[in-house]
Amino acid sequence: MRIRSPRHGELTRLQDIERAAGRCFHDVGMPEIADDEPPALDELAGYESAGLAWVAADENDVPVAYLIADRVDGDLHVEQVSVHPDHARHGIGRSLLDHLADRAAAEAVPALTLTTFRDVPWNAPYYARCGFVLLAEAELGPGLRAVRAKEAEHGLDRWPRVCMRRPVPPPAAPLR
16 A cells, blocks of 8 residues: 555545445444544645645555544644545554654654544554553643544544544664
């Protein structure tokens, strides 16, 4: 898989990826999440123009997964990462997260953060395997608190949610 910035004409493909990836929430009794609409095209275009959107493209250069991020409390915050189910369980989501971590390291950003469902196997347990740790309520900065408040307004608090953080080591010093 090649990770690159999305092209403007591919933004509808990102919506399709998210819709397909979201269907699995039906299997865990969360149809409202499964049926939730992905970000609007203008919102995705904002991430694209800010340089905070990436796709994993297949051998035909067609996106099969994507990640969008925000800057929250001095960290890079994973707003959304979605992998089309036809390409799931091949390390693509992890590769996108690692790509974001490399970007963070290059910018001297100390960590990645995200919010996710605590009990959904491909959410918090998966992110823990990718190096994220749970944050206690007292560890949340004002930006993450605002993200959580917006999620609560959207009704996501019907299911247990958590904030997680993955420290980003600084880039290695060049060898002399």
